[in-house]
Amino acid sequence: DAGVTQSPTHLIKTRGQHVTLRCSPISGHKSVSWYQQVLGQGPQFIFQYYEKEERGRGNFPDRFSARQFPNYSSELNVNALLLGDSALYLCASSLGAGANTGELFFGEGSRLTVL
Amino acid sequence: QQQVKQSPQSLIVQKGGISIINCAYENTAFDYFPWYQQFPGKGPALLIAIRPDVSEKKEGRFTISFNKSAKQFSLHIMDSQPGDSATYFCAASNSSNYQLIWGAGTKLIIKP
Numbered sequence: 455d456a457g458v459t460q461s462p463t464h465l466i467k468t469r470g471q472h473v474t475l476r477c478s479p480i481s482g483h484k485s486v487s488w489y490q491q492v493l494g495q496g497p498q499f500i501f502q503y504y505e506k507e508e509r510g511r512g513n514f515p516d517r518f519s520a521r522q523f524p525n526y527s528s529e530l531n532v533n534a535l536l537l538g539d540s541a542l543y544l545c546a547s548s549l550g551a552g553a554n555t556g557e558l559f560f561g562e563g564s565r566l567t568v569l
Numbered sequence: 570q571q572q573v574k575q576s577p578q579s580l581i582v583q584k585g586g587i588s589i590i591n592c593a594y595e596n597t598a599f600d601y602f603p604w605y606q607q608f609p610g611k612g613p614a615l616l617i618a619i620r621p622d623v624s625e626k627k628e629g630r631f632t633i634s635f636n637k638s639a640k641q642f643s644l645h646i647m648d649s650q651p652g653d654s655a656t657y658f659c660a661a662s663n664s665s666n667y668q669l670i671w672g673a674g675t676k677l678i679i680k681p
Binding site for chain 1: 573575603610611612613614615618658660667668669670671672673674
């Protein structure tokens, strides 16, 4: 069975550009969450979507946006990139809506470098 | 109050020894405490999780000890093996929130 898949795995952008990251959840999972992991730190929550509706948003600026499609895949968009946006962006899927209702399954992440 | 504080930042243990990682929290509304293991270049993977109605949970060589009054929980890895070398994260969440709050991580190295 396929796990959580993310694309692209690595990408390099320059300041001010826009980036779109994509995530396909495990088949049957209806919840997708996005986390940002800066090198040497724990992941920070960005968004959670369940059944195509935004259920939670972390403390990130409006430059960050996301959506979930009818097939439960998801996109994370970041506008006007800053150097500080350089990080590993992790997507996680789960069966239930809450973070404490079951296991979060993570993809391998998209490594974004902003120059 | 939303923080989870994790220690130590790094840990070196001899093969066969016991690895112990500690976490502390402030928010008494947290009701789910998972531990994740992350290898370089990979996403985190759930290792073991506990809810506050029990004080200990054991799965194989991995044990979570939970002290509700002290608002602390810890991960014990018995008979540590070189393959356990990874970064370990504690986390917490509550039923009214959709996010996991993560500790800063502990880089564990098991020396053969």
